[in-house]
Amino acid sequence: DIVMTQTPLSSPVTLGQPASISCRSNQSLVHSDGNTYLSWLQQRPGQPPRLLIYKISNRISGVPDRFSGSGAGTDFTLKISRVEAEDVGVYYCMQTARYSRSFGQGTKVEIK
Amino acid sequence: EVHLLESGGGLVQPGGSLRLSCAASGFTFSNSVMNWVRQAPGKGLVWVSTIGRHGDTYYTDSVKGRFTISRDDSKNTLYLQMNTLRAEDTAIYYCAKDLPGDIFASDYWGQGILVTVSS
Numbered sequence: 001d002i003v004m005t006q007t008p009l010s011s012p013v014t015l016g017q018p019a020s021i022s023c024r025s026n027q028s029l030v031h032s033d034g035n036t037y038l039s040w041l042q043q044r045p046g047q048p049p050r051l052l053i054y055k056i057s058n059r060i061s062g063v064p065d066r067f068s069g070s071g072a073g074t075d076f077t078l079k080i081s082r083v084e085a086e087d088v089g090v091y092y093c094m095q096t097a098r099y100s101r102s103f104g105q106g107t108k109v110e111i112k
Numbered sequence: 113e114v115h116l117l118e119s120g121g122g123l124v125q126p127g128g129s130l131r132l133s134c135a136a137s138g139f140t141f142s143n144s145v146m147n148w149v150r151q152a153p154g155k156g157l158v159w160v161s162t163i164g165r166h167g168d169t170y171y172t173d174s175v176k177g178r179f180t181i182s183r184d185d186s187k188n189t190l191y192l193q194m195n196t197l198r199a200e201d202t203a204i205y206y207c208a209k210d211l212p213g214d215i216f217a218s219d220y221w222g223q224g225i226l227v228t229v230s231s
Contacts (some may be wrong), residue, residue, distance in 0.1 A: 012124075037217065038163075039214070039217035051217055054215055055215065092157055094217070096217070100159065101162065106157070
């Protein structure tokens with residue numbers, strides 16, 4: 001099974017400052033078709049998850065450009081360039097590399 | 113506008129069964145990969161099952177042999193038949209559709225439905 005490990009699990013951030021979340025897998029996420037199906041989701045309190053980024057770095061339409069994704073192989077990062085109040089919530093990475101999917105444990109972003 | 117509406121949740125005793133439904137609208141359901149994801153109270157997201165456009169199915173190990181995902185493209189509806197339910201199956205269950213084109217990421221999610229397994 002592919003295990004996704006996120007760090008940190010909690011990230012208190014000052015408004016306007018950057019935030020960074022790491023996601024590591026226990027095996028390569030490169031699919032047999034050559035793509036890497038690593039996505040990032042945001043879950044605001046009391047809401048269903050919302051897709052932010054797919055295939056490592058592709059932002060969904062409507063997602064602010066302060067969100068960016070990067071990485072390769074087993075190491076991936078979500079960055080928020082300047083945190084705003086509406087960014088509070090839990091962020092999850094998710095992989096689809098084989099005939100299954102798995103999520104990281106989630107990283108809670110809160111305002112200091 | 114894309115809409116996913118789950119139904120069929122509720123309270124069930126351990127060992128019992130439930131069937132969840134997810135009514136879809138606003139997109140071409142038959143062309144979409146569909147998923148069930150659950151979230152226990154106060155916990156993280158857990159992938160449960162996926163069904164491909166051609167009916168191929170995939171399950172997380174903890175539900176294999178107990179849960180069955182299916183779809184009725186004529187009714188634009190996704191299902192999850194849950195048998196031999198356990199206390200640890202208690203969660204909000206979300207229905208989610210994947211981006212088109214085999215991108216394997218879920219761009220729309222329902223509001224979720226609560227399943228409680230308890231005596």
